Structure formats: structure tokens, C-alpha cells
Amino acid sequence: MSPAPAIEVKGLTKRFGDKLVVDDFDIAVPRGAIYGFLGPNGSGKTTTIRMLCGLLVPDAGEGTCLGLDLRREAARIKTRIGYMTQKFSLYEDLTIRENLDFVARMYGVSGRRGRVDAALADLGLADRAGQLAGTLSGGWKQRLALAACLIHDPRLLLLDEPTAGVDPKARRDFWDEIRRLSKAGVTVLVSTHYMDEAVQCDFITYIAYGRKLIDGPAAQIPAMVGLVTWRAEGPDLAMLEEALAGRPGVAQIARFGSALHVSGTDGAALEATIAAFAEAGPQRWSRVPAGLEEAFIYLMTGARDNFARDAA
């Protein structure tokens, strides 16, 4: 029998005043998985994460986190998980060691001194333990915040946009660490806006305006959306984009570097449109597999239309 999911919730709902921020949200996160949580700004990701870790009481919905009941055992959930908030919760005027020691005290970690020393060594910051956290670069602050989240050895990590604003090298290092933790059996739920991070997740859920639009294995999401994509390369792409808009089968046109990706769910209609443009030239056309980014742009456009209709 496979072990119970690390997170399993149904019908999670939250309102702030008359604003419905999370709407009937379900999620099942398998143990040891890296689960990506995607969606535009303000779509309810942070609010959902806060409900999952017992910091915010849902208006409706139920479920478990590490086998603990979201409502009745919220206090225990908080002690068992690692939560990295969007603004890393570090004390800038404490040293690196003092920050780790403070968090270890909060969690009542036994053998605290040794645990903090080990975290400093893992971080590669043992030599700089006495440096004020506020003087670290963004990438190092992020690593320190992650180390602080891990000090009590949680089996579940909730990371809210942990790599926002850090440089690409630091982001890569951070993801190496996430994969290492996942291999060691730690479950990771991570919200992100970066597609290169999304593709590294085992599963993805995408929410917009508080509603889940899709979830599934990351590699299967484009096929689940059912998009067919054609790529155009060559001159005059801006003119081409204008000419393609509204043509049969063309649901979405997006720039990808120096190319244009034209997608739709009606493959035959799209192919006929593209064939006519390919014949007229001067661009080169090729059929390419739809990627996550196209899939999410497509979902998001549909969600916006539905939201506007519902709000009207």
C-alpha cells in the first residue's frame, strides 16, 4: 500500500470580507514529491499555503497535513513543517548563528548547539557564523532562511516563492538542494512564477482567481490542456502576429525569444491557417511540442474570460 499523501485537502475555501480568495480547492501531495504551486499574483497561493500549515483557519474544507487534521491539530502541524515565507523571516541584526539558534530554540530542537553547527557547515557558512544576517547577499539570505526552515528536520517544506529576486546561479543551487531533500524523502510544496522551476517539479497545480485550473504530473500538463503549437522564425514577426490574430484555430500567439509560438486546441483548423501563412512566407514554420508556458498562458486567458464573465 502506498503511504498516505503528505497533504490531502478538499474544498478549502477562504474569504477576506466579501472577496473569495480561495475557492473549493483540492490537493493531494504524494510523500517525497516536489509539488509546484503556480498562478498569477494575487491568485491565492500564499493564502492556501497559510491554511495548509495551520496559520489561517479555512472558512470551509477539510483535510490533513502529514496525517494531522487541518483544523483540530493545527498547532502540531506548525511544529512539524518547515515554512519559508515570501519575505524570508530572518533577523537582520542577529548573526547567522544567532538566527539559526533562535529558530532551533523556538522548535525546542534537542542537541541544539550541534544541530546549529551542522547547519552552518552544510551551508558553507561556518567561517562566517558571526556575521550579521543583514549583510548577506540575497542568495545567501535565501540559503540561510532555508537552513532555518530545516533546523527541526521537518518532513514537509512549504516554500512561498523562495527564489523571487535571487540571481540565476543562486536559484540553480537552491533547486539542487530541493531535489536533494526530495530524494531524502522530504515533501516540498513550492510556489513559483518561474517556468524553468516549474518544469523541475514532479507535479504542478495552477490556480487563478482562487480556483484551481489544472493539476497533474508536470510532464503531462501540456497534453492535458490539449494544445497544438507551431513555431515561426524569421523576419517581420510583429506583422505576422497581427495578421494571425483571430484566424481559424489560432487561440494564442506568444513570443518565445526570437520566435513566435502559435497555439490552439483545434489542430486541423490551426494547421490549415499555418499552411496558408507558410506558403506566403517569408517565415519558417515548424510544429513543436506545446510546453508548460504555452499551456499556462492558455489556461490563464480562459480563466480571465471566465472571471470577467462571472464578475459581470
Ligand SMILES: Nc1ncnc2c1ncn2[C@@H]1O[C@H](COP(=O)(O)OP(=O)(O)OP(=O)(O)O)[C@@H](O)[C@H]1O
Ligand atoms: N489578510 C488579508 N486580508 C485581506 N485580503 C487579503 C489578505 N491576505 C491576502 N489577501 C488578498 O487575497 C488575494 C490573494 O492573495 P495571496 O497572497 O494569497 O495571493 P498569491 O497567489 O500568493 O499572490 P502573489 O503571487 O502575489 O504572492 C489578494 O487579492 C490579496 O490582496
